Amino acid sequence: MTVPFLQIRGIRKEYGAVTAVDDVTLNVEKGEFLTFLGPSGSGKSTTLYILAGFENPTSGDILLEGKTLLQTPSHKRNIGMVFQRYTLFPHLSVGENIAFPLRVRRLPKAEIDEKVRRMLKLVRLEGYEDRMPAKMSGGQQQRVALARALAYDPPVLLMDEPLSALDKKLREEIQYEIRRIHQETSVTILYVTHDQEEALRLSDRIAVFSRGVIDQTGTGPELYANPATRFVAQFIGDSDFLKGVVAATSGGLADIHLGDETVVTGVPVHGKATAGGNAAVMLRPERINLSRTAGTDRAGIAATVNDITFLGNNTHVATVTSANEALSVRLPFGDTAINGLTTGEKVWITWDPATTHAFCD
Amino acid sequence: MSVMTSTTSFAPELRQRRRPSGFAYIAPALLLIALFFIVPIASLLLRSVLEPTPGLSNYAELFGSWTYVRIFANTFLVSALVTLLSVIIGFPVAWLLAIIPNRWGSVLFAIILLSMWTNLLARTYAWMVLLQRTGVINKTLINLGLIDQPLVMVNNLTGVTIGMTYIMLPFIILPLRGVIKDIEPGILQAAALCGATKWQCLWGVLIPLALPGIASGALMVFVMSLGYFVTPALLGGTANMMVAEMIAQFVQSLVNWGMGGAAALVLLVVTLLLYAIQLRLFGVGRIGQEGQ
Ligand SMILES: Nc1ncnc2c1ncn2[C@@H]1O[C@H](COP(=O)(O)OP(=O)(O)OP(=O)(O)O)[C@@H](O)[C@H]1O
Ligand SMILES: [Mg+2]
Numbered sequence: 001m002t003v004p005f006l007q008i009r010g011i012r013k014e015y016g017a018v019t020a021v022d023d024v025t026l027n028v029e030k031g032e033f034l035t036f037l038g039p040s041g042s043g044k045s046t047t048l049y050i051l052a053g054f055e056n057p058t059s060g061d062i063l064l065e066g067k068t069l070l071q072t073p074s075h076k077r078n079i080g081m082v083f084q085r086y087t088l089f090p091h092l093s094v095g096e097n098i099a100f101p102l103r104v105r106r107l108p109k110a111e112i113d114e115k116v117r118r119m120l121k122l123v124r125l126e127g128y129e130d131r132m133p134a135k136m137s138g139g140q141q142q143r144v145a146l147a148r149a150l151a152y153d154p155p156v157l158l159m160d161e162p163l164s165a166l167d168k169k170l171r172e173e174i175q176y177e178i179r180r181i182h183q184e185t186s187v188t189i190l191y192v193t194h195d196q197e198e199a200l201r202l203s204d205r206i207a208v209f210s211r212g213v214i215d216q217t218g219t220g221p222e223l224y225a226n227p228a229t230r231f232v233a234q235f236i237g238d239s240d241f242l243k244g245v246v247a248a249t250s251g252g253l254a255d256i257h258l259g260d261e262t263v264v265t266g267v268p269v270h271g272k273a274t275a276g277g278n279a280a281v282m283l284r285p286e287r288i289n290l291s292r293t294a295g296t297d298r299a300g301i302a303a304t305v306n307d308i309t310f311l312g313n314n315t316h317v318a319t320v321t322s323a324n325e326a327l328s329v330r331l332p333f334g335d336t337a338i339n340g341l342t343t344g345e346k347v348w349i350t351w352d353p354a355t356t357h358a359f360c361d
Numbered sequence: 362m363s364v365m366t367s368t369t370s371f372a373p374e375l376r377q378r379r380r381p382s383g384f385a386y387i388a389p390a391l392l393l394i395a396l397f398f399i400v401p402i403a404s405l406l407l408r409s410v411l412e413p414t415p416g417l418s419n420y421a422e423l424f425g426s427w428t429y430v431r432i433f434a435n436t437f438l439v440s441a442l443v444t445l446l447s448v449i450i451g452f453p454v455a456w457l458l459a460i461i462p463n464r465w466g467s468v469l470f471a472i473i474l475l476s477m478w479t480n481l482l483a484r485t486y487a488w489m490v491l492l493q494r495t496g497v498i499n500k501t502l503i504n505l506g507l508i509d510q511p512l513v514m515v516n517n518l519t520g521v522t523i524g525m526t527y528i529m530l531p532f533i534i535l536p537l538r539g540v541i542k543d544i545e546p547g548i549l550q551a552a553a554l555c556g557a558t559k560w561q562c563l564w565g566v567l568i569p570l571a572l573p574g575i576a577s578g579a580l581m582v583f584v585m586s587l588g589y590f591v592t593p594a595l596l597g598g599t600a601n602m603m604v605a606e607m608i609a610q611f612v613q614s615l616v617n618w619g620m621g622g623a624a625a626l627v628l629l630v631v632t633l634l635l636y637a638i639q640l641r642l643f644g645v646g647r648i649g650q651e652g653q
Contacts, residue, residue, distance in 0.1 A: 054550055074553040081554045087547040091569045101555035104565070145551075152556065 003066040005030040005188060006156060011060035013046050020046040021057070022212035028190065030155075033182050035191045037199040037235065038209025044192040047209075048158050051190065053077050064155065080149030080157040080187075084164055086141045088133035094144050095120075095129035101152045119147035122181060139170045143177065150185060159191045163198070175201055196236055208232045228270060230359040233282045240327050241280040242301070246360065249273045256281055256358055259323050262301045264353045271360035279358040285328040288351040290317060290337050300350035303327055305343050319347060402629070409622030419623035429607070433627070436604040439522055439593075440586035446526040447533045447582050448575060454530070455537035456567070477531045485595045488524045489515055492596070516598035524592040529585065533578035540574030541567070573643045580639050584632045604628060 004027035013021040021043040028034050036044040049055045051062060053074035062069045069077060088097050098119050102112040120126050123143040133141055142162050149157055159178075163171045179202060182189055193199050199206050200220040207217040208231070216228040220236070227233035230241070244256040247263065254269040256279050267281065294302065303319035306326075315338055317329040327349065331338055341347075409419050423429050454473075458466055476484070491497050492514040499511040514520050544567070552566045568575070590605035597603060602610075604624055611621035 052550070052554055054553075074550070075556050075558055077554070078556070079554055081551065083547045083551060085545060085547050087545060087551040089548060089552070089566055089570075091572075100552070100557070100565070104555060104557045104561050148551075148555065 003063075004028065005032075005065060007061075007063040008047070008051075009061045009063065011047060011050060011057045011062070013043070013050060013055060014058045019212055021050070024060070024212075024214055026207055026214060026217060028156075028188060030188055031186045033179075033189045033191065033202060033204045035193060035199040035203035035206045036209055037193060037196060037206050039194055039235075042209040043212040044194075044209050045160055048081075048160050048190065048192055051156070052079055052081055052158055078152065078154055080152070080154035082142060082145045082149050082157070082159045082162040084161040086133070086138065086145070086165075088141055088144055088148070090133055092133075093129065094125065094131045094133065094136070097133065097144055098148045098151050101148065105152065115151055119151050122150070122184065123147045123177070137170075138166050139174055142166070142174065146178070146181065150181070150187065153187075155188060157187045157189045159189060161192055161194070164193075164195075171198070172201075178202060200236075206236075208235055210235075225355075226268075227282070227357060230270075230280060230282070233357060233359070238285050238328065238330075239282045240285065240325070241282055241359075242321065242325055242327070243323070244279045244281050244358070246273050246275055246277045246279050246358075248275055254279065254358055258301055259321075262299070264299055264356070267353045267356055267358045269358040269360060273358070273360045277360055279360045282357045282359065283327065283351060284355070285316070285330040286314070287355050288327075288329055288349055290319075290329045290331060291348050291350070292337065292341070292345070294346075294348045295350060299353070300348050301327075303347055303349050305341060305345045305347055307343060308338075308341060317341070317347075319349070405622040405625055407622075408618045409620075409626055412617075412619035412622075419619045420627075423620065423623050423627065429624075432602050432604055432607050435518065435601050436587055439518055439525065439603060440583050442522050443525045443529055443586045444579050444583040446522070447529045448579055450526070451530050451533035451537060451578070452568075452571070452575065455534045456541055458534065458538045459541040473531050473534060481528070481591055482595075484528065485524055485592050488520070488527065489596060492520050492523065515596055518597065518601050520596035521593045521601075521603070524596045525586055525589060528589075528592060529582045532585065533575075533582055536578045536581075537571060537574045540571050544570050576639055576643055580635055584635065587628050587632065 006028040008026040011024045050057050095116050098116045099112050208215045210231045216232045223236045233239050244258045247255040253266045255265045303321045307318040309316040313333050314330050319327050494511040502508045552562045588605050593603040608621045608624050611617045
C-alpha cells in the first residue's frame with residue numbers, strides 16, 4: 001500500500017488548561033481539496049497552524065510523503081498559506097510580493113519575472129504588477145496572497161478563512177476562482193471555513209470539527225445523507241430534531257416512538273441505542289411531506305402551522321408539533337399542499353424513515 | 362450593518378458643523394502657545410542680528426572661527442553617534458517589548474519608565490561613577506585582563522556619548538514599540554512560510570515596516586541631542602564642548618546674547634531642515650501603514 005500524501009496523526013494541542021485540538025487524525029490525498037468545517041473555537045486554525053509550523057503540537061505527528069514535518073521550521077516547510085487577514089507586505093508592490101518567496105530562494109531574476117507573470121495570469125491580475133497592496137480591494141489582495149503562496153509550487157496550500165472579510169457576492173466570485181485555480185494547479189489544499197455553503201461548494205471532502213475533534217470526514221453528499229453525529233447533522237444542511245424513545249433495535253436500525261401516537265420504524269440509528277433509551281430523530285425540511293388530511297397509519301405526526309414564508313423556488317412552512325417541538329417543512333414551488341394553507345391550520349407530516357437518522361447519547 | 366454605514370456617512374457632516382465652535386474653544390490656548398513659542402524665538406533671532414551691532418557679524422564669527430566650528434562638529438558627531446547607538450540598541454528592545462507576553466513586557470516597560478522618571482542629574486552622576494578611572498567598568502575590565510590601563514571614559518566625548526545614549530534610549534524605544542506592535546503578526550508568519558529566514562524577515566519585512574517609526578524616533582533623538590546640556594556638561598571635558606554648553610557660556614559667563622542667539626538659531630535651522638526631510642520621506646501620520 002502506498003503511503004498517504006499527508007498524514008495528520010493524533011494531533012493534540014493544549015494551551016495551559018485549554019485543549020484547542022483534542023485528537024485529530026486525518027489522511028489527505030495528493031491534489032485533494034479538503035475543508036475543515038466547524039464552529040468558532042473548534043480547533044481548525046490551530047490544526048492549520050501546526051501544519052504551518054507556527055505552533056508545535058503537544059503530541060501527535062504530521063507526515064508529508066511519509067516523512068515527519070515537525071522538526072522542520074516554518075521557512076523550510078515549503079508550505080503555502082493564505083490568511084484570514086490581509087498579510088501582503090505593505091511596503092512591496094504586487095509584483096514584489098509575489099516575487100518575495102522566489103527572491104529569498106535566490107532564483108535568477110529572469111526566472112522570477114517569468115514566474116510572477118504566470119502567477120498574475122493565474123489569479124487574473126495581469127497589469128497590476130506595480131500596484132501597492134493598499135490600493136487594492138480586499139478580494140484583489142487575497143488573490144495576490146494566493147499568487148504569492150503558489151509562486152514557489154508548494155506541495156500543500158493552507159487557507160484559513162481567506163474570504164471571511166469579503167462580502168457575499170465577492171466571496172462567491174472568488175470561491176469559483178479558487179476552484180479553478182485548484183483544478184489548474186492540482187495543488188493539495190487544506191481550507192478552513194465555518195460557512196457550510198462555502199465548504200460544500202469548494203471541497204472534495206469535508207472534515208467537520210467540533211470541540212477539537214473531527215466528528216466525521218466525507219464528501220458533502222455523504223455528510224448530508226449520512227451524518228455520523230447529531231452535530232454533523234446540524235452543521236451540514238438544515239435539520240430539526242424530535243425527541244423520541246427507542247422501542248426496539250436491530251442491525252443499526254431502530255423503531256422509535258414519538259409521543260404516544262407516532263411510531264417510526266427502520267430508522268438508521270447512531271450512538272448507543274438501547275430499548276427504552278432516548279433518541280433524537282433528525283428531519284430535513286426538504287425531505288418531509290405535508291398533507292392536510294390526517295393519515296391513518298402511525299408513521300406520521302400531527303402539527304400546527306405557525307408561519308408560511310414564500311422564498312421563490314420554495315416555501316418554508318414553520319410548524320409546531322403537539323409536543324411543542326419546532327418542525328420546518330420546505331415545499332418546492334408548485335406543491336399543491338400549499339394552496340390555501342393558513343397559519344393555525346392542523347397538518348399531517350410524514351417522511352421516509354430510511355432518509356432520517358436517529359441519534360442516541 | 363446598515364446602521365453602521367449610515368453613521369459613518371453622517372459623521373463628516375457632524376464634524377464640519379462642530380468645527381467653528383471647537384475652534385473658538387481652543388483659540389485662547391493656541392494664542393498662548395504662540396506667545397510662549399514664538400516670542401522667545403523671535404527675540405533670540407532679533408538679538409542675534411542686532412547685538413552688539415546690527416548685521417550678521419555674530420554669524421560670521423560663529424562660522425569663521427575654528428573653535429566654534431569644531432564645537433558644532435563635535436555636537437553633530439556626538440548626536441549622530443548617540444542616534445545610531447540608540448537605534449541599534451533600541452530596536453531589539455522595542456521589538457522584545459512588542460512581542461513578549463504581557464507580564465514580562467510590563468516588567469521591562471516599568472524598568473524603562475522608572476529610569477526615565479529618575480532624576481536626570483542623579484542618572485548622569487551615576488554614569489560618572491561607573492565610567493571613571495576607578496569605576497566598576499574599568500575595574501572589571503582590568504580584572505578580566507582585557508585591558509592594562511583604565512580607559513578614559515569621562516571628561517571626553519566617549520563619556521558624553523555613552524551617557525546620552527542611555528538618556529535617549531526610551532525616546533526611541535517607546536514609539537518604536539508602538540509601531541512594531543501595530544504590525545500584523547500574520548505578515549511575519551507569511552514571510553516565514555514564504556521561506557524567509559529570521560534574518561530575511563528582519564531585513565526584508567520587519568525593518569522596512571518599522572522604518573517610519575525608526576525615522577521619527579531617530580529624528581527626535583538627534584534633535585534632542587543637538588541641544589542637550591546636562592550630560593555634556595557633567596560627563597564631557599572642557600576641551601570638547603558641545604553647542605549647548607557654548608550657548609550657556611555665551612549667555613551666562615560672557616553675557617553675549619548675540620552670539621548665544623546665533624548659535625541657537627543655527628541649531629533650530631538644522632532641526633527644521635531635518636524635519637522637512639523626514640516629512641518629505643515619510644509624510645505625516647503614515648507611520649505603521651497597513652495592508653488595507
Ligand atoms: N494562543 C492561544 N492561547 C490560548 N488558547 C488558544 C490559543 N489559540 C487558540 N486557543 C484556543 O483554542 C481553541 C481553538 O482555537 P482555534 O483558533 O483553533 O479555533 P477555530 O476553529 O479556528 O475558530 P475560529 O472559527 O473562531 O477561527 C479556542 O478555544 C481558542 O480560544
Ligand atoms: Mg480560526
